[in-house]
Amino acid sequence: MSELGDIVRRQISLSGPINIADYMTLCLQHPQHGYYITRDPFGAAGDFTTAPEISQIFGEMIGLALAQIWQDQGGGEMVLAEAGPGRGTLMADILHATARVPGFHSAIQVHLVETSPVLRTRQREALHPRPVTWHDSVGDLPDGPVLFVANEFFDALPIRQFVRQGRGWAERAVGLQDGALSFGLLPASTQPVLDDLFAGVPEGTLVEWCPAAAPILHDIAARVRQGGAALILDYGARDGTGDTLQALRAQAPVNPLATPGEADLTAHVNFGHLIRAAGLPHGIEDQGAFLELLGITARAQQLARHHTGIAAAHRRLTHPQEMGTLFKVLGLSAHAPLPGFRNFTTKGVQVR
Numbered sequence: 001m002s003e004l005g006d007i008v009r010r011q012i013s014l015s016g017p018i019n020i021a022d023y024m025t026l027c028l029q030h031p032q033h034g035y036y037i038t039r040d041p042f043g044a045a046g047d048f049t050t051a052p053e054i055s056q057i058f059g060e061m062i063g064l065a066l067a068q069i070w071q072d073q074g075g076g077e078m079v080l081a082e083a084g085p086g087r088g089t090l091m092a093d094i095l096h097a098t099a100r101v102p103g104f105h106s107a108i109q110v111h112l113v114e115t116s117p118v119l120r121t122r123q124r125e126a127l128h129p130r131p132v133t134w135h136d137s138v139g140d141l142p143d144g145p146v147l148f149v150a151n152e153f154f155d156a157l158p159i160r161q162f163v164r165q166g167r168g169w170a171e172r173a174v175g176l177q178d179g180a181l182s183f184g185l186l187p188a189s190t191q192p193v194l195d196d197l198f199a200g201v202p203e204g205t206l207v208e209w210c211p212a213a214a215p216i217l218h219d220i221a222a223r224v225r226q227g228g229a230a231l232i233l234d235y236g237a238r239d240g241t242g243d244t245l246q247a248l249r250a251q252a253p254v255n256p257l258a259t260p261g262e263a264d265l266t267a268h269v270n271f272g273h274l275i276r277a278a279g280l281p282h283g284i285e286d287q288g289a290f291l292e293l294l295g296i297t298a299r300a301q302q303l304a305r306h307h308t309g310i311a312a313a314h315r316r317l318t319h320p321q322e323m324g325t326l327f328k329v330l331g332l333s334a335h336a337p338l339p340g341f342r343n344f345t346t347k348g349v350q351v352r
Helices: 003-015 020-029 056-072 089-097 117-127 192-197 213-224 271-278 287-294 296-304 310-318
Strands: 078-083 108-113 132-135 146-151 160-165 168-177 180-185 206-209 228-237 246-249 252-254 264-266 282-286 327-332
Touching (some): 003 020, 003 168, 003 180, 020 168, 056 089, 056 146, 056 287, 078 089, 089 117, 089 146, 108 117, 117 132, 146 213, 192 206, 213 228, 228 271, 271 327, 282 287, 287 296, 287 327, 296 310
Parallel strands (some): 146 228
Antiparallel strands (some): 160 206, 228 327, 246 252, 246 264, 282 327
16 A cells, blocks of 8 residues: 555544545645656656657647637737646647747747646746746636647546435445445435436436536636637546546556555546536537548658658547547637537537
């Protein structure tokens, strides 16, 4: 058991079982032993590899899409913001790809939402000498038009899990069994928010709810309504049912309770809830289709003439058996359809 595991067991011994969200928060954000606080988990030598680490072509496509949005909306000053920027690889590739777009770099200010001191150092190195401002939360971003990107950010937000029992919901929690961490269910209780979000799910259905997601989407939407757009890329679906909590360590799945603080914990993103919370015109595509619509195949063919590994990277990013359909891209904008989306709709937009 890890050092943080001992802390979690002592807390449960004193105060009783904790819900999944509290467990994830301890594992990922504990000030001394939290997973994201203490390490750089990215790349082949880390615990997982994200799309920007696979190939520069991913960031290039995102960058050129953002520049097109900027041009389509008049080319004024905007904040270029990323939440969960990892090592800064995606933002570096965005800036590299847009360097020749007239006026773009002088019109944007780069802001990153990052809590990890280790990763802030990596980002500073990757983006030097570009001026960067860091924030602890999306709500701290400056007011005004924004080009917002979040790649594999929402999957790491803490979730709560519940099982439908009669007219109530029994929450899944982490407790102790024979001194070891173990999952169990708390007594059922009324949860009006779940009745609303998961109306009509059958008895015994396990659902996942991310309490932090809606407030973050409200903050993003408040800025996008003033101009710009948001691109949210992550793995997940639309209904939020079923147990998707997972842990990764050294590129392999592990028991989420085995080594608290030493493995990445994530869950699939409920894009239906993100759309509902944003209340904006939106488009949603599989990642593979989105990148193809932006022209990734032509760019990959161009790069493959001089660089090895491009074909494999292209396949990993776009193929249905790789990241192509598991990962989704949600685009939000109050002003116009966005590049990379075949359909843009106001369905589900809330009147405010």
